[in-house]
Amino acid sequence: MIDLTPPKAELKLPGFLLFLTAQACGQVISKTFTLPIPGTVVGILLALCVCCLSPKVAAACQASANMLLPHFGLFLVPIGPSVLMLPKTLLAHGPAVFAVTGISAVLTLAVSMAVFAVLSKLSPERQATGKVAAGGCDGT
Helix, strand or coil: CCCCCCCCHHHCHHHHHHHHHHHHHHHHHHHHCCCCCCHHHHHHHHHHHHHHHCHHHHHHHHHHHHHHHHHHHHHHCCHHHHHHCCHHHHHHHHHHHHHHHHHHHHHHHHHHHHHHHHHHHHCHHHHHHCCCCCCCCCCC
């Protein structure tokens, strides 16, 4: 049977508001102090700090993140039209852009795999049982 009840968005709203507020504060900080780091990155770091300081806020953010994560690809859609607006620039610098994109993707994947390997070795559930936690990659 299909459940047609709407999700409880009111539980996810505080975490979403924290994300938006942190992004706005990050933009202000980045522009005010002319940081070489994008404001969105500063905002993510601010949200991370707030979540580390308050477990209650972290729980609210987790609920919002779980709601947004399946739709994360939609946040990247505006990049495509932006690139296509400058065809001459893309043709002139295309090989360099594709090379940098490819190299950064491979490096990101390698670092992600290394972090996952280290964290999976440190997981207390894995150390105690020798298995991946419930719902893990091996299906147990």
